[in-house]
Amino acid sequence: MTEKDFLPSAYQNSLKEGKVTWKAPSNIALVKYWGKRPVQIPANPSISFTLDTCATTTSITFKEKDDKEVLSFDLLFEGRPKEDFKPKIQTFLERIETYLPFLKSYHFIIETSNSFPHSSGIASSASGMAALSMCLMDIERQLNPSMEESTFLAKASFLARLGSGSACRSIKGSLVQWGKHMHIPGSSDLYGVPYPFEVNAVFQTYCDTILLVHKGQKQVSSTVGHNLMHNHPYADNRFQQAGTNLNQLKPILASGDLEGFIKLVESEALTLHAMMMTSSPYFILMKPDTLEIINKIWQYREETKIPVCFTLDAGANVHLLYPVAAKEKVQMFIEDELAPHCENGQYIHDKVGSGAIKINS
Numbered sequence: 001m002t003e004k005d006f007l008p009s010a011y012q013n014s015l016k017e018g019k020v021t022w023k024a025p026s027n028i029a030l031v032k033y034w035g036k037r038p039v040q041i042p043a044n045p046s047i048s049f050t051l052d053t054c055a056t057t058t059s060i061t062f063k064e065k066d067d068k069e070v071l072s073f074d075l076l077f078e079g080r081p082k083e084d085f086k087p088k089i090q091t092f093l094e095r096i097e098t099y100l101p102f103l104k105s106y107h108f109i110i111e112t113s114n115s116f117p118h119s120s121g122i123a124s125s126a127s128g129m130a131a132l133s134m135c136l137m138d139i140e141r142q143l144n145p146s147m148e149e150s151t152f153l154a155k156a157s158f159l160a161r162l163g164s165g166s167a168c169r170s171i172k173g174s175l176v177q178w179g180k181h182m183h184i185p186g187s188s189d190l191y192g193v194p195y196p197f198e199v200n201a202v203f204q205t206y207c208d209t210i211l212l213v214h215k216g217q218k219q220v221s222s223t224v225g226h227n228l229m230h231n232h233p234y235a236d237n238r239f240q241q242a243g244t245n246l247n248q249l250k251p252i253l254a255s256g257d258l259e260g261f262i263k264l265v266e267s268e269a270l271t272l273h274a275m276m277m278t279s280s281p282y283f284i285l286m287k288p289d290t291l292e293i294i295n296k297i298w299q300y301r302e303e304t305k306i307p308v309c310f311t312l313d314a315g316a317n318v319h320l321l322y323p324v325a326a327k328e329k330v331q332m333f334i335e336d337e338l339a340p341h342c343e344n345g346q347y348i349h350d351k352v353g354s355g356a357i358k359i360n361s
């Protein structure tokens with residue numbers, strides 16, 4: 001599908017008012033997206049596990065208004081008006097207005113809440129933009145009921161991407177690939193697609209415990225980080241490497257090769273942070289406890305042979321990935337050895353999920 005395919009034809013229905021609610025999960029990349037060109041076009045392809053527990057629930061109450069020239073909305077976060085989130089939503093709605101011509105016809109009350117603690121250092125933009133996009137697409141589908149399910153999902157992902165790049169991987173799980181790749185049929189820079197190849201059962205139930213090392217604001221936002229990949233001395237190699245890693249992941253995912261998975265996923269995480277450390281200006285988002293945790297994971301894996309590994313986002317928190325069969329042992333290890341390195345001892349047990357769901361109000 002191209003951008004043009006997301007421009008709707010005239011709506012079949014008219015609607016005065018209504019309410020829709022969707023819950024969308026966060027996701028964790030295995031092959032990382034880092035570097036982009038306008039507007040939110042990834043410099044390299046990526047793939048992620050869709051998560052389950054870490055999610056955003058968003059409701060939109062909409063009512064037709066007289067003035068159809070301006071965008072109009074109220075925003076409530078966790079039950080309270082949230083003025084400082086409004087500019088981001090305003091920009092997003094302006095950006096997608098061409099694709100959703102009904103936006104100026106209604107006043108919206110957007111109510112949103114996260115399942116994870118506020119300012120836990122977990123990026124809520126992926127789940128937040130995905131939940132919002134699902135709500136908007138739900139409204140569009142009511143206006144245009146003949147819309148195909150595949151168009152509905154691709155367009156929801158397309159819109160979410162325009163809000164926050166990685167959000168396009170939070171629509172439909174369990175593994176989502178985003179970014180044009182010559183060996184992945186259906187892949188696109190414009191939206192995420194369910195990974196089209198065989199995935200071994202071990203990965204369908206994989207666990208991810210998020211160790212909250214640092215809950216404060218990041219010193220460098222991911223927008224700034226992505227931009228530092230322009231004129232970065234290793235950018236071209238890195239972009240190519242991401243494509244190669246996606247090729248290498250194919251037999252690993254199909255066969256359930258945990259050793260291969262660990263090597264590739266940890267290398268991707270460290271490469272992401274190496275790009276930050278070699279940008280100009282350079283920066284470090286890991287904290288001393290991030291490194292302590294990584295070393296403890298390596299030591300534990302060496303001693304027990306339990307296939308647990310880590311990955312990192314653009315922050316200090318560590319995602320611990322392991323098969324469900326090892327859950328009991330790994331969670332004891334987390335409690336005994338890793339929790340002391342987390343801020344206030346906090347972590348969140350999550351697992352691979354299946355994507356956004358509609359909540360019946």
Ligand code: PMV
Nearest residue numbers: 029032033164165166222314
């Ligand atoms: O979607 P953004 O712009 O917040 O970028 C996310 C980038 C990483 O989380 C570091 C990697 C990824 O692919 O999710």
